Amino acid sequence: MNDDALTVLVVDDDYRVAAVHVGFVERVPGFRVVGTAHTAADAVSLAGSLHPDLILLDIYLPDGDGIQVARTLHSTPSSPAVIVISAASDVATVRQAVQLGAMHYLVKPFGFAALAERLEAFRHANQLISEWPDDATQDEVNRMFDLLRPVPAAASGEAGGRLAPTLQLIYDAVAHSDRSLSASEVAAIVGISRATAQRYLTRLEQTKAVKLELRYGSTGRPENRYSLAR
Structure with a gap:
């Protein structure tokens, strides 16, 4: 358990x-x-x-x-x-x-898909709350509310079409890796902040472009890792 x-x-x-x-x-x-x-x-x-x-x-x-x-x-x-x-x-x-x-x-x-989208949005928001700074910026507040609104699979041309530039870079980093990647690893590959990488990975997961894997260690919170959805 x-x-x-x-x-x-x-x-x-x-x-x-x-x-x-x-x-x-x-x-x-x-x-x-x-x-x-x-x-x-x-x-x-x-x-x-x-x-x-x-x-x-x-x-x-x-x-x-x-x-x-x-x-x-x-x-x-x-x-x-x-x-x-x-x-x-x-x-x-x-x-x-x-x-x-x-x-x-x-x-x-x-x-199932409708409920899973809401649960995943809640999980991401809950994780963000656990890392919440004492004084949040407006961008961080916006991110919280964005997470509570699941992105439809066909929204913004992000599924089955051409991705926005940053999303494309993040998608390519995951797609070209021979193993699952964490948000920090994706951030290092693309050259952006971890927070930005996490935000876009969440969007890609919600559109089913990538899949989330939870890797559990001996102690502490599970690590989120991402791989290409097959």
Whole structure:
């Protein structure tokens, strides 16, 4: 079991749907499901005892709704991040979820790729927060918010077409290497800062041009390494 993985609580009233979402989460590197809940009461209780990093939260629950669960958790110290997963798509519900700080809102049914994009964006943002300086620049703040908005696979001509110059250099560095590379190694090859390399590698990963591998050492956080997506 990987103690460095981000922990997830899956909340859904349908046992079968919850099991599908658990399977989705466990396919994404760097995440581990620590519990499932099928009622609002269980969601609040398990969140309090398990302290997950993230909750996949359904809206329609037999003893309440996910909005109330999110409101309750939002008022607690170190409240978990929330991604809403629901068949509810009315404006009022979506607005309430946004007001309560939901990171993303996925309308059921959705496939693995849609959830994986949101989880990867959350993981990258969480890593950035762990390295956050005391006084962030506007560029660093922009990067944080950019990470929380997954890049569509066909966006900006970055998949299946010609890449922007810096992206092309970074892509070529990864493509021409006979092994996976870290952001620092890519930065040294291209001649840019590590932070810039990491930002563009994240974009390439989100467009499926490169793939992320987590390399675990004996101690400390896993190292992110990148190789060409085959």
